[in-house]
Amino acid sequence: MQPEHRLQQLLDGTGESEIVEFKEAKNAYSFDKLGRYVSALSNEANLKGLPSAWLVFGVKDNHRVVGTHFRESHRELQSLKKEVADKTTHRLTFIEIHTVQHADGRVLLFEIPAAPQGMPVAWNGHYYGRDGESLGPLSIDEIERIRYQSRQHDWSAAVCHDATLDDLSQDAIALAREEFATKHPRLADDLTDWDDTTFLNKARLTIRGQITRTAILLLGKPEAAHWLNPATPTISWILKDRDGLERDYEHFGCPLLIGAERVYRKIRNLKYRYMADDSLFPEEVDQYDPFIIREALNNAIAHQNYELGGKVTVVEFEDGRLCFSNPGRFIPGSVEQVIHADAPESRYRNRFLTDAMVNLNMIDTIGSGIRKMFIIQKQRFFPLPEYELDRDRVQVTITGRVVDLNYARKLAELPNLTLDDIILLDRVQKRKPLTDEQARHLRRQGLIEGRKPNLHISAQVARQSDEKAQYIRNRGLSDQQYKQMICNLIEQFGEARRKDIDGLLLDILPDILSDKQKSNKVKNLLQSLKNQGVIEPVGKRWRMSRR
Incomplete structure (x- = not known):
């Protein structure tokens, strides 16, 4: 994200918090x-x-930019990294120091990296933290929470010491061999010579022949699930009608390699027929792209926090929605961050399980799965995946139909829109709020019009849709029409004050204009009529020109 956009995002935020601090810092600090x-x-x-x-x-607490002269020399500013590193544990340095030349002054953005896992950061030997906007010592509990991170174990890699190959399903092992050969075609010939013990070690499901929780989870017999207590190795499929009432359900346990495939087949992937609209849309498609179903389901299995004792749930709604949910915090922090990074996540809750699922062709390691889900939905003109990230739960909803025909037309008519822009337009479609900067960004490209929160379709699309009449109303009249209205008012009453002219025009000027812009618009119309010799000022009133 560009520094200017990041600054605006911070200014548009809710204010100072534990992770954002504004300082005026006009000169020295x-x-x-x-x-x-x-x-x-x-x-x-x-x-x-x-x-x-x-x-x-360079920003006051009230988000007003005032500018700063702190270390105006580039060399002095860059030397700050070393000066800070010399006094912090682990020699922490800034990821970046961004300088923004704002209209109201120079602003410095210090992007401060999170403390490394297991290692709280101290300044001059003391640990500091935040309580809302207040700066103070980091509590002992918080210090221990950070330190504990280095001691956290990988639940999925733990060995079930008394478990044996007899606890694993031969059907699941056979399917695992097939998927391994698909994922690693160069090893397909060698695979036929491996016994089960060798294969499971090679696929990283076992450790030196010892059965792991991952092996039980993916390949274990149903009766072997007790090795995973208190975890619940279950996927629940639930079908609900349009009123949200449950119509059918089924639970699938170990082995989840087979269970996930059965859930996939259980989902009623009906055909969606588009409304005829020239050649903009295809005739019909499956409601849900197979990649999206498998990606969302397998991600839920891979990244679930099994120690919370929950389960993966797949809810299918008859109105064309699929909801996948699993216990556990979304480790990357935000979906936007994953999409922009478009790279493998550096931290995994279940690293051993994740590696095994990669080898069994269930998930990929290139880190583009979520991004690909967004792109597929865009290509089908359907709403983008919607994530709800609670503290201990992740839910993703996939919609298998067009919700807003205008949005679908927009994607069809403007195929070169960036994914970032489409994400913002999807928020408009779903009546979700945009920040001021986001709205300005879309408006600058002519993608939206109107005033928050009532944003509406833009001219760029309206000219090619059935919304032409509505667009003309939103756009407003021509300058000549406004001038004629001013002249009619003056001719009817002999003269008019600026207040009278404002009362005539302000309410009918386009909503895309701010109040200040509307006022300037009227001023410019009057000045133009004066320059043309049509009207003239007499004191604080306007009359038709006598020339």
């Missing part, structure tokens, strides 16, 4: 206090599972 904030913001970013926090110089 205490180096020691800056260091305390580095420690505090770094630790808080870690505790919130975020990659970084922000210290902003």
Whole structure:
């Protein structure tokens, strides 16, 4: 994200918090206090599972930009990294120092990395944290929470010491061999010579022949599920009608390699027929792309927090929606971050399980699965996947139909829109709020019009849709028409005050204009009529020109 956009995003936010701090810092600023904030913001970013926090110089607490002269020399500014590193544990340095030349002054954005897992960051030997907007010592409990991260184990890699090959399903092992050969075609010939013990070690389902929780989860017989207590190795499929009432359900347990395939087949992937609209849309498609179903389901299996004792749930609604949910926090922090990174996540809850599922062709490691889901939905003109990220639960909803025909037309008519723009337009479609910067960004491209929160279809699309009449109303009249209305008013009453003319025009000017822009518009219309010799000012009133 460009520094200017990041600054606007922070200004449009809810204010200072544990991970955002605004400082006026007009000239000098205490180096020691800056260091305390580095420690505090770094630790808080870690505790919130975020990659970084922000210290902003040149902005007052009320989000008003005032500018800063702090270290105006580029060399002095860059040397700050080493000066801070010398006094922090682990020699923490800034990821980046961004300089933004805002209209109201120079602003510095210090992007402060989260404390490394298991290692809280100290300044001059003391750990700092935040309580809302307040800076203070990091609590002992919070210090231990960060330190404990380095001691966390991989639940999925634990060995079930008394379990044997007899606890695994031969059908699941056979399917695992097929999928392994598909994933690793160069090893297909060698695979036929491997016995089960060798194969399971090669596929990283076992450790030196010892049965792991991952092996039980993916390949275990139903009666072997007790090895995973208190985890619940279950996928529940539920069918609900349009009123949300349950019509059917089924539960699938170990082995989940087979269970996931059975859930996939259980989902009623009906055909969706598009409304005829020239050649914009295909005639029909499956409601749900197979990749999306498998990606969402297998991600839920791979990234579930099994120690919470929950299960994966797949709810199919008859109105054309699929909801996948699983217990556990979304480790990357935000879906937007995953889409923009378009790379493998550096942290996994179940690393051993994830590696095994890669080898069995269930998930990929290139890190583009979620992004690909978004692109597929875009290509089908359907709403984008919608994620709900609670503290201990992740839910993704896939919609298998067109919800807003205008949105679908927009994607069809403007195929070169960026994914970022489509994500924002999807929010407009779903009547979700945009920040001021997001709305301005779409408006600058001519994609939306109107005033928040009532944003509407833009001219770029309206000219090619059935919304032409509505667009003309939103766009407003021509300048000549407004001028004629002003002249009619003056001719009828002999003269008119500016207040009278404002009362005539302000309410009918386009909503896309701000109040200030509307006022300037009227001023410019009057000036144009005056320059043309049509009207003239007499004191504070306007009359038809006598020339």
